[in-house]
Amino acid sequence: MTPKQKGNVDIVAVARAAKVSPSTVSRTFNHPDLVSPATRKKINRAVQKLGYVRNRAAQMMHGKRSGTIGLVVPTINHAIFAEVIQAFSDAIDQAGFTLLLASHGYDLDREYAMVRKLMEHRVDGVALIGLEHSDATARLIAQQETPAMAIWNYAEESELPCVGADNRQAGRMAAEHLLQLGHRDIGLIFPDTRGNDRARHRLTAAVEALETHGISVPDERKSEAPYSVSQAKQAALELLSGPSRPTALLCGNDVIAQGALYGAQKCGLKVPQDLSIMGIGDFKGSADIEPSLTTVRIPAETIGTLAGERFTSYITSEAPEMFKLCCELEPILRGTTGRI
Amino acid sequence: MTPKQKGNVDIVAVARAAKVSPSTVSRTFNHPDLVSPATRKKINRAVQKLGYVRNRAAQMMHGKRSGTIGLVVPTINHAIFAEVIQAFSDAIDQAGFTLLLASHGYDLDREYAMVRKLMEHRVDGVALIGLEHSDATARLIAQQETPAMAIWNYAEESELPCVGADNRQAGRMAAEHLLQLGHRDIGLIFPDTRGNDRARHRLTAAVEALETHGISVPDERKSEAPYSVSQAKQAALELLSGPSRPTALLCGNDVIAQGALYGAQKCGLKVPQDLSIMGIGDFKGSADIEPSLTTVRIPAETIGTLAGERFTSYITSEAPEMFKLCCELEPILRGTTGRI
DNA sequence: AATAGTATTGCAAACGTTTTCATAAATTCT
DNA sequence: AGAATTTATGAAAACGTTTGCAATACTATT
Numbered sequence: 001m002t003p004k005q006k007g008n009v010d011i012v013a014v015a016r017a018a019k020v021s022p023s024t025v026s027r028t029f030n031h032p033d034l035v036s037p038a039t040r041k042k043i044n045r046a047v048q049k050l051g052y053v054r055n056r057a058a059q060m061m062h063g064k065r066s067g068t069i070g071l072v073v074p075t076i077n078h079a080i081f082a083e084v085i086q087a088f089s090d091a092i093d094q095a096g097f098t099l100l101l102a103s104h105g106y107d108l109d110r111e112y113a114m115v116r117k118l119m120e121h122r123v124d125g126v127a128l129i130g131l132e133h134s135d136a137t138a139r140l141i142a143q144q145e146t147p148a149m150a151i152w153n154y155a156e157e158s159e160l161p162c163v164g165a166d167n168r169q170a171g172r173m174a175a176e177h178l179l180q181l182g183h184r185d186i187g188l189i190f191p192d193t194r195g196n197d198r199a200r201h202r203l204t205a206a207v208e209a210l211e212t213h214g215i216s217v218p219d220e221r222k223s224e225a226p227y228s229v230s231q232a233k234q235a236a237l238e239l240l241s242g243p244s245r246p247t248a249l250l251c252g253n254d255v256i257a258q259g260a261l262y263g264a265q266k267c268g269l270k271v272p273q274d275l276s277i278m279g280i281g282d283f284k285g286s287a288d289i290e291p292s293l294t295t296v297r298i299p300a301e302t303i304g305t306l307a308g309e310r311f312t313s314y315i316t317s318e319a320p321e322m323f324k325l326c327c328e329l330e331p332i333l334r335g336t337t338g339r340i
Numbered sequence: 341m342t343p344k345q346k347g348n349v350d351i352v353a354v355a356r357a358a359k360v361s362p363s364t365v366s367r368t369f370n371h372p373d374l375v376s377p378a379t380r381k382k383i384n385r386a387v388q389k390l391g392y393v394r395n396r397a398a399q400m401m402h403g404k405r406s407g408t409i410g411l412v413v414p415t416i417n418h419a420i421f422a423e424v425i426q427a428f429s430d431a432i433d434q435a436g437f438t439l440l441l442a443s444h445g446y447d448l449d450r451e452y453a454m455v456r457k458l459m460e461h462r463v464d465g466v467a468l469i470g471l472e473h474s475d476a477t478a479r480l481i482a483q484q485e486t487p488a489m490a491i492w493n494y495a496e497e498s499e500l501p502c503v504g505a506d507n508r509q510a511g512r513m514a515a516e517h518l519l520q521l522g523h524r525d526i527g528l529i530f531p532d533t534r535g536n537d538r539a540r541h542r543l544t545a546a547v548e549a550l551e552t553h554g555i556s557v558p559d560e561r562k563s564e565a566p567y568s569v570s571q572a573k574q575a576a577l578e579l580l581s582g583p584s585r586p587t588a589l590l591c592g593n594d595v596i597a598q599g600a601l602y603g604a605q606k607c608g609l610k611v612p613q614d615l616s617i618m619g620i621g622d623f624k625g626s627a628d629i630e631p632s633l634t635t636v637r638i639p640a641e642t643i644g645t646l647a648g649e650r651f652t653s654y655i656t657s658e659a660p661e662m663f664k665l666c667c668e669l670e671p672i673l674r675g676t677t678g679r680i
Numbered sequence: 681a682a683t684a685g686t687a688t689t690g691c692a693a694a695c696g697t698t699t700t701c702a703t704a705a706a707t708t709c710t
Numbered sequence: 711a712g713a714a715t716t717t718a719t720g721a722a723a724a725c726g727t728t729t730g731c732a733a734t735a736c737t738a739t740t
Contacts, residue, residue, distance in 0.1 A: 010726055021690045026728055036688060051483040056460045057397040057406065058726035061695040066397065068440070068461065076426040077624070079419065086416040089443060098457055100408070101441045103429060117438055120396045121408065143391040229625040258625070265630040284417070285569040285598070290605040350696055361720045366698055376718060398696035401725040 009050045017046035029054065060122060069311065070100040070118030070126040071151075072111055074196070078227050078255055079283040081129070084151060084304035088127070091308025095316070097124070108134045108195045119144055125315045127151050127307065131158055132197035147315050151307045152198060154326040161314060163307040163325040165298050167198045171205035173296045173331050174278050178248045179213055182340040183276060186210065187221045187239045187246035189232060189256050199252050202280060206250055221246055225256055232259025233266070240267050240275070247340050248276035254283040254295055261289065261336060272338030282332050291335030299327050349390045357386035369394065400462060409651065410440045410458030410466040412451055414536070418567050418595055419623040421469070424491060424644035428467065431648020435656070437464070448474045448535045459484055465655045467491050467647065471498055472537035487655050491647045492538060494666040501654060503647040503665040507538045510636045511545035513671050514618050517634070518588045519553055522680040523616060526550065527561045527579045527586035529572060529596050539592050542620060546590055561586055565596055572599025573606070580607050580615070587616065587680050594619035594626045594635055601629065601676060612678030622672055631675030639667050 015022040020039055027035050028043045035043075046052075060066045069092050073081045089099045100118055104110035112134050118126055119140070125147040128137075138159075141148045150162040178186055188207075193200035210217060220242065225235035236249065236259060249264075251257035257279030261271060269275045271291055279286060279295035286293040306325055314320045355362040360379060367375050368383045375383075386392075400406045409432050413421045429439045440458055444450035452474050458466055459480065465487040468477075478499075481488045490502040518526055528547075533540035550557060560582065565575035576589065576599060589604075591597035597619030601611060609615045611631055619626060619635035626633040646665055654660045 008726090011728095012726080022727080023690060023692095023729080024688085027689090030728075034688075039688080051480075053456065053459050053480075053484060055462060055726055057400045057462055058695090059728075060397045061401070061697090061726080062728045063695075064728080066461075076416075076429065077422055079422075082417055082419075082422045085441075086443065089416065089441065093442070098461060099441050101429065101439050102433070103426065116393065119393050121406075121438060122395060122397055140391075144393060229628040233628050259628060262628050262630045288569040288573050288599060288602050290602045348696090351698095352696080362697080363699080363720060363722095364718085367719090370698075374718075379718080395696060398725090399698075401696080401727090402698045403725075404698075 009052045010055070011052070014043065014046045014050060014052050017050060018043045065124045065315070066122045067097055068100050068121065068123045069097045069315070070102065070115070070121075070123035072102050072104060072114045072118070072126065073129050074104060074106045075227075076101070076103050079285065080227060080253060080255065080281065080300075083284060083300040084129075084307075087301045087304025088151070088308040089304075091305045092312050095309075095312035097312060106192075106195055108132075108137070112137045112140065115140060119146060125149070125311055127311060128160075130197050131155055131160070131162065132195060147311070147320070149307065149311050149314070151303060153201075154324065156324070158324060161310070161323045163303055163310060163323070163327070165303070165327045165329055167201035168205035170280050170296045170298060170329050171202035172209045173329060174202075174250055174280055175206040175209035177294070177296075177331050177333070177337065178250060178276060178278055179210070179215075181248075181276065181337060183246075183248040184215055184340075185221070185244075185246045185248070186215070186217065187223065187249045188217055188251075189223045189225050189235050189239065189249060189260060190252035191226050191256070192224060202252060225252075225259070227253060227255045229255055229259040229262070232256040233263040234259075236260035236263030237266065240264060240269065245275075248278065248337070250278050252280065254279035254281040254286045254293060257293055257295065257336070258286070258289060261291075261293070271336050276337040276340075278337055287332075287334065294334045294337040295332050297330040297332045303327050349392045350395070351392070354383065354386045354390060354392050357390055358382045405464045405655070406462045407437055408440050408461065408463045409437045409655070410442065410455070410461075410463035412442050412444060412454045412458070412466065413469050414444060414446045415567075416441070416443050419625065420567060420593060420595065420621065420640075423624060423640040424469075424647075427641045427644025428491070428648040429644075431645045432652050435649075435652035437652060446532075446535055448472075448477070452477045452480065455480060459486060465489070465651055467651060468500075470537045471495055471500070471502065472535060487651070487660070489647065489651050489654070491643060493541075494664065496664070498664060501650070501663045503643055503650060503663070503667070505638050505643070505667045505669055507541035508545035510620050510638060510669050511542035512549045513636045513669060514542075514590050514620055515546040515549035517636075517671050517673070517677065518590060518616060518618055519550070519555075521588075521616065521677060523586075523588040524555055524680075525561070525584075525586045525588070526555070526557065527563070527589045528557055528591075529563045529565050529575050529579065529589060529600060530592035531566050531596070532564060542592060565592075565599070567593060567595045569595055569599040569602070572596040573603040574599075576600035576603030577606065580604060580609065585615075588677070589615065589617045591617065591619050594621040594623040594633060597633055597635065597676070598626070598629060601631075601633070611676050616677040616680075618677055627672075627674065629676075634674045634677040635672050637670045637672045643667050 012022045015025045102114035129152050131153045150160045153164040190203045223235040225232040249260050282295045282297035352362045355365045442454035471490050471493045490500045493504040530543045563575040565572040622635045622637035
């Protein structure tokens, strides 16, 4: 059917088939207005017949962009990032870019390795999650002069362009909602905060907010759990099985909150009558849990889309200008929290 | 600190700095044994000083592999694929490859476009989800002679190498479990099966299994919902609010089952006393829901890992040999199903 | 009908590597 | 000590594109 000449169909094969020079073929793709309609038709027929597919790598060698953007995330596995990845991917796709994805499992050294790997592929830009990165990573980015941005966090003082939310505010909002409902004895379930500025900011801000109201959280009310429903469930179980139990649980994110909810249900506690549970994030599905999860909404999809749009135009722009976007947070009051 | 010469640090800049020829620098990377330790040291120092990062695109132009593998999924958003993507990504990373990810939103034409896009980047291989693809996609793959594989489905007769599970068996297992518990009036919630062979196989096999036992499922017991907790919840609500309601719900996957469970809880039905709910997939978290979800386990992580490992060795091998791996399914009996 | 434009095309150099082949230096052998 | 290897390096061609410049073929002008 399609007689592929011994393998390599390149621009000169097309040129030969169309009886024109390679330059003309190249121009047909890149500056169609410079080539006559007739030749263009001839060339397109040849392209069709030979099944030619352009070679971006070869284009790239002429200072052209590679057409790829790298995204390095802690993990793809959880609901947390899946949504941003999808939105970011769609947005850059829209602009003609392709996504190179890598994950590092919350290990900043592996993050460096991943960024480096992406740079070997000459990505046109690299997006990272959060603002905390190793020095090596920062140096690498600066040295290679690769456009870079941070997703998920917003910070006034950020060196990098960023699109995200203020995680401190998220923590504060969550704490204040519980305080407002009259809770004074609050348990905290957060992940390890090393190398995870998102979680750290939320936690410290929440604790500060509580302290402002004269409440200090003793250690036995603090529990650490990774972003895993089952491990969070376990952590909640422990927190709730003590001699006295808190009246509310503030969780580092919705995944943990979901685990906590199941833990509470397992203990036979009625939510929100016996225990209030507060998440952060408002992941897909959090609204549908029974009872539906009260949380602080971080608009993941918006962040991903905005990040993708801004970053691509930043990359393609002649005179790129710094951008820092802070997405609004919103307390979403649903079924897992109640007045004490 | 690092004095970067007007931008481009290439192999010849390194060569100049180390006072050797470009060839030697190249060799230091690709055949270190061919260059004397002394020169190697000189060169490495120069690399360090200049912050040189290799250019895979340029390497690729010499028949070298690009070091990238494309993965095209229907969606990144749901728990469904996040796990496979993560496992696949980790596995190919292990082998030195980088992931180019694209999603098509269950649209086979967009899938074609994505595959084409990946081929412009000269991926060393492209992995697709499922075995149902457009003719154009198949032609493209054959024509470009790009190694390709299918993930998630297993089929004896597949043209492509594949690693996955038998979705028909999954559907059958789910149906048989419900039958065994004595259920005769079973509701079905499945997604649109066009362009989604996974769902279609599960559904037809489930229906067949029921028919073998003399049970036919009337239309009002069938509902369609996409892979979304909230929409599945809605669908379940409708199915359960009719004049008579089924004693069990068989769901196309765990996401739908989760939605169905919330729907049932919202109706005030006790699961599994009043209603049994069966999922397919055993996604992360399904074990932790209260009550925990009875389902058919499809080992997503195993599939992703195996796929990544086999595909990379398939790609790098001199004499690649076809592989078709069928991962074992296992009914996981948990809390959402009970004897009638 | 000759001239000046203008539209279209081709030639050749360039991009950053790898690799074959050739050469020079160092080592081993007799 | 000279020949024969072996080891280490360099020169140059090649990979598949793009693009500046030059050449050609039209068209419109006088």
